[in-house]
Amino acid sequence: MNGIKIAIFDDNDALRDSISMLVKDTKDYTICGSYSNCNNIINNIIASKPDVVIMDIDMPGIDGIEAVKLIRRQFENIQILMFTVFDNDEKVFGAIKAGANGYILKSAAPQNLFNAISEANIGGAPMTPGIARKVLQHLQNQEAEAAKEDYHLSSREKEVLSLLVNGLSYKMIAGKLKISYDTVRAHMKKIYEKLHVTSMTEAVAKTINKRIL
């Protein structure tokens, strides 16, 4: 028994078998466990001690994403590779947030799966091209929504607003900036105008949610 130890969780018996077949011919990989469901996953992991887990998503009982959470709760160092037909945002980001290390679509060529296993094993995050793009765009969108509107706050106003968001009262802001209470008020009035709000809470919520500052 040599190479990277792999445990497979997939309810498609034929698929598990064909991966096992492919592995038999290599020295780089070993199948240490093959399971059709995740209902006893913690014990399965303890018994098989894999380096890399190949995880389907749609399975009877505990689904693959829940299974990832369960594994991550106890095992920091196991690499988990999603291997599924799903490419929708919900599944992809659900799996990633649960702690998956890679995401390969079943439509990819078998060789890609093995490349991905090796890559995961050395600390990479293998993904099918389309999935990788989805992940990047998710990050980009977080910014995009931020940078859309400009409220034309002066730098002093931003300074005041920043302190407000950090929980300071007008009086405290005045102290911090060594200006009078009324000056703070004057700034706040301008800020309210520019943000189209009428209270501190609205200003704070809008500032955080719209990523002003």
Next chain:
Amino acid sequence: MNGIKIAIFDDNDALRDSISMLVKDTKDYTICGSYSNCNNIINNIIASKPDVVIMDIDMPGIDGIEAVKLIRRQFENIQILMFTVFDNDEKVFGAIKAGANGYILKSAAPQNLFNAISEANIGGAPMTPGIARKVLQHLQNQEAEAAKEDYHLSSREKEVLSLLVNGLSYKMIAGKLKISYDTVRAHMKKIYEKLHVTSMTEAVAKTINKRIL
């Protein structure tokens, strides 16, 4: 002139030349532009009309990340591949947020660069394994911080807090929930205790930032 049209921006002349050399032997790629800086990037892009841009980060004048922003502002469909020695978070996420489609470290083998170009060209997001892992972990951390603390708010308190975060005053909340002003105050006092805050602004900021609710 056939294949994927590539423009290179890198202040290392030798490196640009060696990539050009490698490309000469292939039919899949063509160098349509080679530039040592980004100071005239928009015109360079218009002149060379690339499918894929290979972009260094550290260059005299406009740096690679700024250049990505400039390109993205006008050209939606050009694939931009970062090709750099930097693997720190600031550069990586800066480039991604600016709109890069892939991120390859110069320490990778030359063949990887060409695979990445092809992958980017078909809509993928090629990344060096370590970079990909960084990106996934960034997404995972966003969740981790969210689900850590439970402030034990009752459902009624969550209801009140939710309205507060949406900018309503105590009086408005009372109206909305058809309870008295003093009841709202009682709830708020409890909420302040549980969140360890002493003002509306702190409560709102903490609720949004810590993803309470």
Next chain:
DNA sequence: AAGTCAATTACCAAATGTGGTAATACGCAA
């Protein structure tokens, strides 16, 4: 030189929020 804009200060009156204390009522668990 006149005009615009940001930053600063001031005062008035009204609305709103904060902290403390106290009481009633309901459901649920020991």
Next chain:
DNA sequence: TTGCGTATTACCACATTTGGTAATTGACTT
């Protein structure tokens, strides 16, 4: 059944915020 937690209401005194109006200064532009 006693007790705990949640939801509800009430009042007092004080602090803070809000909207309106007005004025001064300095920097930058036309």
